[in-house]
Amino acid sequence: MEDSRGFDDFDSEADTLHEECGVFGIYGHPDAAAITALGMHALQHRGQEAAGIVSFDGTRFQSERHLGLVGDNFSDPATIERLKGHIAIGHTRYSTTGATILRNVQPLFAELASGGFAVAHNGNLTNGLTLRRRLVAEGAICQSTSDTEAILHLVARSRRTRFLERFIDALRQIEGGYALVSLTNKKLIGARDPLGIRPLVLGELDGHYILASETCALDIIGARFVRDIENGEVVVISEAGIESHRPFPAQPARPCIFEYVYFSRPDSVVNGRSVYGVRKAIGATLAEEAPVDADIVVPVPDSGVPAALGFAQAAGLPYELGIIRNHYVGRTFIEPTQAIRALGVRLKHSANRAVVKGKRIVLIDDSIVRGTTSVKIVQMMRDAGATEVHFRIASPPIMYPDYYGIDMPDREKLLAARMSLEEMRQFTGVDSLAFVSVDGLYRSLGEKNGRNAAQPQFTDHYFTGDYPTTLTDLMGERTAQLSLLAEAG
The missing domain is CATH 3.40.50.2020 (Rossmann fold)
Known part of the structure; x- marks a missing residue:
């Protein structure tokens, strides 16, 4: 989720750790945006610099993205009233690389050939810079500096026929830790990286399914915890109910141990x-x-x-x-x-x-x-x-x-x-x-x-020092630096 400006641009003075964001989504509820805002309140500890909600009312997508806290931007009934619809996703953000700017605030939204598509992302793509450079070289026009935007481009450029196949095609090209909550005009889609590094849970409220970063977001709205989304799992929620897909080879999960040490709220239950x-x-x-x-x-x-x-x-x-x-x-x-x-x-x-x-x-x-x-x-x-x-x-x-x-x-x-x-x-x-x-x-x-x-x-x-995935962007930067040193020599 972080700005893709390189691995050396972290705040040079900060002495605390921050988890970049929290994600939330609900399908089929008449008060989808209001419930999403409440869920985001519970996830405020995961990011305090920006917040956004995208909803769909059966005809149109609505988007509200703002700098600042959830309570400062989504407590006004008029704001929630503008976010009509029975499907909504939300995002709370923490910026790691300089000032937060509105164009980086999520969920990101794009009109694709198949219709509208919004995505909210918790985590970081370790090949985000590499993907971005490739996409731009091929003619992509990027509107943000977020690695999340690469996912929109990959879905749009996929040659698969069905949207779910296009989404999974994009997932197969990204690396790192991620929990995604995505929205189309018919579906709410959740995905967790193959190792389950970043958390994502499934809940239920009055027969309506919910996706969230932590169980505390379910508790605040009185929802029932159903289960964790498993590592490498893609869940699709629609009028037909919920279906599970496993597009990656099975492997043992390796969730982030810092969720227990620091990031998750104490009243959450993470991976049981x-x-x-x-x-x-x-x-x-x-x-x-x-x-x-x-x-x-x-x-x-x-x-x-x-x-x-x-x-x-x-x-x-x-x-x-x-x-x-x-x-x-x-x-x-x-x-x-x-x-x-x-x-x-x-x-x-x-x-x-x-x-x-x-x-x-x-x-x-x-x-x-x-x-x-x-x-x-x-x-x-x-x-x-x-x-x-x-x-x-x-x-x-x-x-x-x-x-x-x-x-x-x-x-x-x-x-x-x-x-x-x-x-x-x-x-x-x-x-x-x-x-x-x-x-x-x-x-x-x-x-x-x-x-x-x-x-x-x-x-x-x-x-x-045991990194569980390939650090493609980091290795690419080191290779480029070694190449420059060789030329200088």
Whole structure:
């Protein structure tokens, strides 16, 4: 879903991870757009910079795409009234490569020879740049800088007869991690990449089928969870009901393990596992692997809360809210500008001095990316009077960048990739530092023997360097760079 401007254009200063987007779709409901807007509210955590809905009323397609939050753009009854129809899809977006612009806001829509077609995409195509260059060379006129647009072109250019065959023909040409929700004048179509890296679920509301990134989007509208869309599966929802297609060779699923560590909402169930339960289990595993003599356990809110609860319970230590998060900062501060970021920690987090002063604390966070935010939070605890600060991280060290839909810096900017554990401890200014092990993370997910090196159960390359697919665009850039160096020599 990210802008296809290359792999080196990530925000050079950000110290948090972002999942690019959430998708939602419903078929056959008279209030399709209103329900889609509600579902998008539940998926707001997956992207806060833009939102869009496309609907179909039996005659015409309607589209509303806006910069900003779902609530700021889709709470007006007049907006929903313009989105008439019984089929709708929606998208919440996070931009990773510079300013969000309206032409990149999804769902993207095009009039094809077979009729209108809209698509919303969560993830990232690892051959998106390669496809785009080929399509442009062949005469395609691109209206956005999003890799998602390549899917529209591939469907339009397919020589297959039936639309579903054209759609599957396009899927066979794309690589990477993706969950797609698409709309035609007759069908709602969902697709999940062959490894199931990005999540997608099927729900049902009063006999009407729903597709969504997470189960929390079903809960908000009172829908029933039916099942996960399986890896490599394409589902087609129409008047005839629902049908399933499996156009790819069968292979074991490898869902993104970071959905459990950080991205999914705690009340979601991902691939049959409670996100909240997994995060608590990770905390318990941390207490087992890296015990510490301390007085209280303090989470870095909000993502560190479940793991801190698990750690405290397993260690027999009091759990205290030593850091208070301000939930009313205002969305202006999500914009990736340096002036705002410089204030970010103080604006979003405050020390609870009465709890922290004079205490040896165990600080629990979900991850360390660059480490700059960690340094500020640790210093905040010191300034509040903590006598000792022991840092425990509910994920293994992030050693490698991601190319499947996570906003992550280049490897040389990842703290764990350029420092030893002791160097990281000194850099963050803590008395002790420990990460949950890769095996411990797997055990927390119910894999009793930890990670199976021969057949990993999850996509975990950010910790291990084991990328599950070919990184076509990245390899192409490296080949071009090597070629230039050879010519220069």
